[in-house]
Amino acid sequence: MAERPLRLGMAGGGPGAFIGPVHRMAARLDDRFAVVAGALSRSIGKSREQGARWGIAADRLYASAEEMIAAEAARDDGIEAIAITTPNASHAAITIAALRAGIAVICDKPMTATLAEAEAVAAVVAQTGVPFALTHAYTGYAMVREARARIAAGAIGPVRKVVAEYPQGWLSEPIEGTNAQAGWRTDPALAGAGGAIGDIGVHALQMAEYVSGLRVTELCAALSRVVPGRRLDDDCNVLLRFGRGVPGVLMASQISAGERNGIRVRVYGERGGFEWAQEVPDRLILRDADNSLRILHDGAPGLSDAARAATRLPPGHPEGLIEAFATLYRDFADAIGGVPGILDGRLPGITDGLRAMRFIELAVRSSETRRWLSFDGETL
Template sequence: MRKLKWGMIGGGEGSQIGPAHRLGALADGHFSFAAGALDHRPEAGREYAQRLGIAADRAYGDWREMLEGERRRDDRIDLVTVATPNATHFEITKAFLKAGFNVLCEKPMTMTVEEGEEIVRVAKTTGRICAVNYCYSAYPMVRQARAMVRAGEIGKVRLVVTNFSHGHHGDATDADNPRVRWRYDPAMAGVSGQFADCGIHALHMACFICDDQVESLSADFASTISSRELEDDAMVNFRMSGGTVGRLWTSSVAIGRQHGFDIQVFGETGGFRWASEQPNQLVYTPVGGRTEIIEKGEAGLHPDAQRLSRVAIAHPEGFPLAVANIYCDLADAIRGEVRDCLPGAADGVRSMAAVHTAVASARDGGAWLDARPSIFR
């Protein structure tokens, strides 16, 4: 089977997400790292790409140079990952899709709903894959949870409670740190801070596991550090199309919490919970029965969970391998195998619609508003 060629834009030296993508893309031998425009400083990007083993003629100074260089090649890349600042995602993703490339875009996919809808249309017109890196949905036990819901093992879902709350931006004296400040600057982050940064991971997880979509929501935002223009704490209540009630809390000032991403799903005949800090375990309780722990790698898991369980039971699988599972699904999809668990452009635009709706709701005192993008109403 031919190894696929992969390229990356952004994610340069010192990047938080770049190493996870490189480890993930190369973990299973599906892809070779063939091209990159890794830094906003052209020479630094070229130099770093070559240190990572990319040939000099495919170590590009910026994404436009990479687009023109790759589109002319007979051995062009099969997939490009966009891991640049949020405000650039739309332009780069659209350009590469229109040129016939498959794209994996970091979240948020776009800054506006209209841009997201445009990406959905372009991906459909070109027939290219546009995936969004909601990588937490690729943990094996998250796939197990979704399969259990789909199989009716907890009955109709009544309630989902999720949160993504940490305390790493809780120090007001660190508010001017460049790695922190941009997340609360509308010019760089858009209309939302913490909800767009972390909350949409929790919202996507709720939709993914429940196999349903958010229809309406009510939000309360707070900027607990007064120098911040955008929120650092948010509470969002939502209702899903199938009738499920949702509760979501996301915060960056919850000092004492580390990663803080977990989800609980309650159905008519059972419930379960999963936490990213204990990702190998799904805690399941059938109605009237005892609580049990379903372990990653054990016998009897649903096929999608078993397929993505890489190491022996009781051995930890971490975040880069969840990213690697996204790349496994992408490789399968590029080769023509259907993977309906792969987060795509539709997920990206739904998330952005939820962000803008939550902002509007918070400004209107928590009013309940339709959270669907217009193309899905």
């Protein structure tokens, strides 16, 4: 008999939302979750409107995530997990309430609005032992996992340099007053201390560490507010130093006019380098030291177990963001089911969340002081 889908509640994802509907589609793709409850908007009317479209029973649509958690925890058929897709400032309270109710949490990044909140969440995760995952979705792509596996196996020798880029152009103009997504992402009360560094810079950091297998130990950041009147950074340039003294560079920008969603990571070793770009996600470029170049495609023979497990279609049938998200949800279902070694391994978890929040805080402080900082916060 097939395993039944886990019951999932959603916080956020109401009319006009971007990432909430992506979570819903991804959660359902492999039949590992069924969305049965929701607090989809701060407006109960909008929550009911969206819930009706999604087939959620009217009595399981709530005015707030906290109300949903309390009501569902009291039901025999209550939710077993919650997806948090709300603005950053609400993540900590919802996460802590869910964990204390014994409900597993999968949260959109960044984990919280502040490092102090992240540390509070980490304490509750440690206290309760309830699974917590973070949706750094790009780690769900098959060829990202292939690069990670090959680098770990020594395919390019010891890593010598890491470059992570994430250029976007959608905030090149001051659209905060007319675009809801831009409005909350540039508002310190909702987004936290980081603008672009918190919205997309943490993706670049996590990808750099995930693929290379190294951890950042030091950084020197220059954060800019390019668009006049903007309250948070919209362009970021960060020098990195990883373990073993490996140098790195991170660029995150939302005012690079003409760019779409250009996250790219390059890792160079003694014998070659790997390059992966999200806008052509089914390809992994391998550059050998003899200047030859190979392009590896997802679904092809000879790929690692990690890549094959994240692939659903034959070669020549590209899989995209929904499928990458769905791979994380499949991993999350396995973690809830007790499969060991998933969280903070192939699936981002509490450690990744803490590192991202520390990265934001350090990048802001480094930019203000124009100094190198170690990852423990000390000035170098």
